[in-house]
Amino acid sequence: xxxxxxxxxxxxxxxxxxxxxxxxxxxxxxxxxxxxxxxxxxxxxxxxxxxxxxxxxxxxxxxxxxxxxxxxxxxxxxxxxxxxxxxxxxxxxxxxxxxxxxxxxxxxxxxxxxxxxxxxxxxxxxxxxxxxxxxxxxxxxxxxxxxxxxxxxxxxxxxxxxxxxxxxxxxxxxxxxxxxxxxxxxxxxxxxxxxxxxxxxxxxxxxxxxxxxxxxxxxxxxxxxxxxxxxxxxxxxxxxxxxxxxxxxxxxxxxxxxxxxxxxxxxxxxxxxxxxxxxxxxxxxxxxxxxxxx
Numbered sequence: 001x002x003x004x005x006x007x008x009x010x011x012x013x014x015x016x017x018x019x020x021x022x023x024x025x026x027x028x029x030x031x032x033x034x035x036x037x038x039x040x041x042x043x044x045x046x047x048x049x050x051x052x053x054x055x056x057x058x059x060x061x062x063x064x065x066x067x068x069x070x071x072x073x074x075x076x077x078x079x080x081x082x083x084x085x086x087x088x089x090x091x092x093x094x095x096x097x098x099x100x101x102x103x104x105x106x107x108x109x110x111x112x113x114x115x116x117x118x119x120x121x122x123x124x125x126x127x128x129x130x131x132x133x134x135x136x137x138x139x140x141x142x143x144x145x146x147x148x149x150x151x152x153x154x155x156x157x158x159x160x161x162x163x164x165x166x167x168x169x170x171x172x173x174x175x176x177x178x179x180x181x182x183x184x185x186x187x188x189x190x191x192x193x194x195x196x197x198x199x200x201x202x203x204x205x206x207x208x209x210x211x212x213x214x215x216x217x218x219x220x221x222x223x224x225x226x227x228x229x230x231x232x233x234x235x236x237x238x239x240x241x242x243x244x245x246x247x248x249x250x251x252x253x254x255x256x257x258x259x260x261x262x263x264x265x266x267x268x269x270x271x272x273x274x275x276x277x278x279x280x281x282x283x284x285x286x287x288x289x290x291x292x293x294x
Contacts (some may be wrong), residue, residue, distance in 0.1 A: 005044045005072050005101045006154035009183055009208045014266045015273030016294060017074065017185065017210060018285050019046035020066075022057035031057075032065060034282040039071030041286050044101060046185070046275070049076040053113025060090055063099040074156065075099050080107030083123045084132065084142050091136060095151040103156040103185060104129040104176075126157055127172075130179035157181040159209075160231035161189055161198035169231075170201055177205045185275040188214035188225070190234045192264060199270055208272040211265055215278040215288065216254040219243035255284055259291020266292070 008015055018041075020034045038045055047062035063073035075094050077087065091102070104126045110118050124132060132142055139150040157176040163169040173184070184202075189195045189211050202209055216222045216234070219242040226234035238257060245253040262274050278285050 004154070005074065006182070008043050009154070009272065013043075013273075014294075015044075015208070015210060016042045016276065016289065017044045017046060017273070018042045018276045018278070018282070019048060019076075020062060020282060021048050021051060021279075022059060022062045024054065024056050026057065028057070028065065031062060032069070035066050035069050035071055037283060038285055039066065039069055041289060042276070043273075044072040044074050046074045046076055046103060049078045049105070049107075050081060050113070051108075053080065053108045053110050053115070055113070055115055060094050060097075060099065063094060064097050067098045072101070073099050074101040074103055076103045076105060077129065078105045078107030079122055079124045079126065079129055080110070080120050083121050087124065087129060088132065088136060088141055091133065091151060091153070092147075095153065100152065101154045101156065102133065103158070104133070104181070105158060127175050127179045130155055130157065130176060130181055134180045154182055155180050156183040156185060158187060159184050159202075160187040161195050161211075162187065162191065162233045163231045164233075166198065166201075173202065174205070177207055181207060183208040183210065183272075185210045186212040188212045188229075188232050188277070190232070190238060190261070192261065192270070194233070196270060210273040210275045211271050213258050213261060213274050213276050213288075215258050215276070215281055215284070216242060217281065218250045218254075251281070251284070255287050255291055258288045259293075262288070262292035262294065266294070 018038050020031055045066050047059040049059040050056055059076050063075045066073035106126045110120045133153055136151050139147050159173045160169050219239050222234045222239045222242055225232050242250055242253050276285055
């Protein structure tokens with residue numbers, strides 16, 4: 001019998017998750033291809049929710065597609081686009097369709113996306129969403145009404161281990177744990193020494209930590225992320241390694257780097273697993289796992 005994602009987390013296995021992005025439209029061919037490629041390679045698959053504030057096919061629809069293909073979905077849910085009634089309704093619908101894992105996110109700001117005329121909702125934030133789910137699990141909605149059928153989710157959240165200073169992130173992390181988070185998928189990490197410092201703090205809490213691994217595909221990409229994305233630091237030696245790759249070989253070098261990092265995290269028992277984000281390169285996730293010896 002296959003174990004659920006929660007059971008895998010509790011088993012002590014080094015857990016591996018990846019993610020797929022729903023399409024901007026109704027052609028699901030590429031998303032379904034990625035699901036079929038990943039469902040037997042990783043323990044669960046995240047479905048992004050209008051990532052970077054770009055309107056796309058809904059994450060709950062992607063979660064259903066994963067279930068239909070025999071995979072284990074993790075529903076990403078942001079507070080940006082829905083008020084508390086819509087969030088609760090979507091959670092009830094997802095649960096009724098066998099989606100029992102949820103990653104709670106506040107959501108990116110509207111101006112970074114493709115619908116700048118839209119209005120962000122943000123009635124709840126990620127901590128409040130965790131509280132809302134716990135309330136639904138008790139059989140009561142946020143309006144105080146009794147549910148005819150409750151839910152039971154494995155609840156997750158995110159944390160940024162590379163934040164500088166780290167203390168505000170640790171405070172948010174603690175609030176999310178207190179609100180019921182059972183697992184964390186981190187923002188991208190590249191400095192394993194810095195991550196080890198964060199893990200020394202996080203190990204004191206009864207949660208599972210999956211290190212976020214974003215595939216580096218070129219030296220300019222790595223440099224841009226390090227200089228422009230808050231909470232991400234790519235050491236210069238990794239940028240130099242990518243730069244030294246032969247022409248046309250940067251992607252292969254990025255796969256090698258990601259595999260090497262995952263192997264180090266696993267072999268040294270630094271954390272409980274990894275979350276691989278191969279943005280627009282989902283087809284190489286199996287190659288990353290092979291490079292990691294998984």
